[in-house]
Amino acid sequence: xxxxxxxxxxxTNRAELEAxxxxxxxxxxxxxxxxxxxxxxxxxxYLGNSADARDLVAETFARLYLNRGRLDADSNLPAWLFTTLxxxxxxxxxxxxxxxxxxxxxxxxxxxASPALVHSNEPDPRAQLQHGEMIEALxxxxxxxxxxLRTTLLLHHYEHLPRREIGAILGCSERGxxxxxxxxxxxxxxxxxxxxETAS
Amino acid sequence: xxxxDPLDDLLDRWNPPLPDASGLERDVWRRISAAKTSPPRSGFxxxxxxxxxxxxxxxxAAAACALGVLAFVEWREARLQREVSGELARQYxxxxxxxxxxxxGPDSLDRGLGWMxxxxxxxxxxxxxxxxxxxxxxxxxxxxxxxxxxxxxxxxALEAERRAEGQVDFxxxxxxxxxxxxxxxxxxxxxxxxxxxxxxxxTPEQRxxxxxxxxxxxxxxxxxxxx
Numbered sequence: 001x002x003x004x005x006x007x008x009x010x011x012t013n014r015a016e017l018e019a020x021x022x023x024x025x026x027x028x029x030x031x032x033x034x035x036x037x038x039x040x041x042x043x044x045x046y047l048g049n050s051a052d053a054r055d056l057v058a059e060t061f062a063r064l065y066l067n068r069g070r071l072d073a074d075s076n077l078p079a080w081l082f083t084t085l086x087x088x089x090x091x092x093x094x095x096x097x098x099x100x101x102x103x104x105x106x107x108x109x110x111x112x113a114s115p116a117l118v119h120s121n122e123p124d125p126r127a128q129l130q131h132g133e134m135i136e137a138l139x140x141x142x143x144x145x146x147x148x149l150r151t152t153l154l155l156h157h158y159e160h161l162p163r164r165e166i167g168a169i170l171g172c173s174e175r176g177x178x179x180x181x182x183x184x185x186x187x188x189x190x191x192x193x194x195x196x197e198t199a200s
Numbered sequence: 201x202x203x204x205d206p207l208d209d210l211l212d213r214w215n216p217p218l219p220d221a222s223g224l225e226r227d228v229w230r231r232i233s234a235a236k237t238s239p240p241r242s243g244f245x246x247x248x249x250x251x252x253x254x255x256x257x258x259x260x261a262a263a264a265c266a267l268g269v270l271a272f273v274e275w276r277e278a279r280l281q282r283e284v285s286g287e288l289a290r291q292y293x294x295x296x297x298x299x300x301x302x303x304x305g306p307d308s309l310d311r312g313l314g315w316m317x318x319x320x321x322x323x324x325x326x327x328x329x330x331x332x333x334x335x336x337x338x339x340x341x342x343x344x345x346x347x348x349x350x351x352x353x354x355x356x357a358l359e360a361e362r363r364a365e366g367q368v369d370f371x372x373x374x375x376x377x378x379x380x381x382x383x384x385x386x387x388x389x390x391x392x393x394x395x396x397x398x399x400x401x402x403t404p405e406q407r408x409x410x411x412x413x414x415x416x417x418x419x420x421x422x423x424x425x426x427x
Contacts, residue, residue: 029225036221050219058224062231131213138214157211189207196206 013077020068028065031077035061038159039085045154046089047096048139056088079168082155086169090147134195141191149184152177285319289413292316296337296414297391309338319413320406330398337394344387351380 016034019027036057043053063084071080142150148170155161155169156177163174170177189196251257292312313334317327355376362368395414399407 028228032225032228036224037218040218040221044216044218045214054219054221054224054227057221058227058231061224061228062235065228065232066235134210135214135216138210185207192207192210 014073017068017071017075017077018073020065021071021073028061031064032061035081039081042082042154042159043085043089045142045158046086046150047093048143049096052092052096056085056092059088060085076165076168078161079165082151082159082161083169086147086151089151093147134192137192137195138188141188144191145184145187148172149180149187152180153184153188156181285315289315289319293414296334296341296394297387309334316410320402320409322402322406326401326406329401333394333397333401337390340390341387344383344390348380348383348387351376351383355380 012034016027016031020031039057039060040053043056044050047053047056060081064081142153145153151170152166155166156163161169163177166177167174170180172180252261291308292315295308295312313327313331316322316330322330355373358368358373358376395411399410402410
């Protein structure tokens, strides 16, 4: 099971947001330190590109600072950050689809998209190869999901946000999030059926 | 403990090395200072676009557009209704006054009476009595119309004879003209009687509107010899 990555202390979030609203610039550094990992993790899994992920997370923090005056003291900081980042990811995804490029990291690494998964001291290279293929297939299947489904799945499974908070990010009810989550998993299963059958 | 669901197992195993976040804060501050120092976007179009995007403008504008479309549709509907109503009124006039032209067809009376009922808001009892009056007059007018037609044919025959032979029986010609004038006056009289009888069945408001519509039929026929 994944370890929760999102800082879950609402009181700290409120205090730092309040400090940021008052013009405390050091508060932004603290926020970046606390939130950069979950945000980069989300963006990277969403886009599959490290440069884009880093770029959009930096843009998200910059927007947070520039719009700090418009935020209320009771604003939901995680929801604001993930909403902004998810929208940026969606726009960047659209841009990338319309302007396809070859990622340098993929070109350098050849066929393997996850070089860290293959270690020289692993006993069974065939199992490792199969594992790498499955991860690649999963990445493709996640990338093929619609924005809402992809965002729901990533925020739920990797960032462990409560359904209520995901609903606030996507503008729908908890029940709607349940439905999206179920659909996302159904589509992943359908896309990965061949791999699951081979593995079993 | 691993999950029973292979999808969850696979999702758990998807742990790619995340991009290096070092220097992110510096990058953020660089963007912030760039945003602060970049000149604000200006220009008429940019300002217009920003203004239009404001809810204070866009919501009333959308409402005004919707109202405008509704008003246009309403105006067109009303104009069409007026045109239809005007045509039916003309048909009715031709039914009650042959001097204004031949009626549109065998069902002109029905159409004209239908128009009256809708336009004046006649009650079923009023409509039944008015219909009875019109049906009585209709047969009377049809008889007069046949006579007028015969007079016209005889006049045309005399005119043809005058052209062919260079002479004409003026006494016969004058007799036909007198006949025609008599028939016209009889038609006019019938129409007046009908309008008066129908008007007495109506309420004052219905009568006022009805007389406004049939004003053209209440003018006496010309006394010239031209047809």
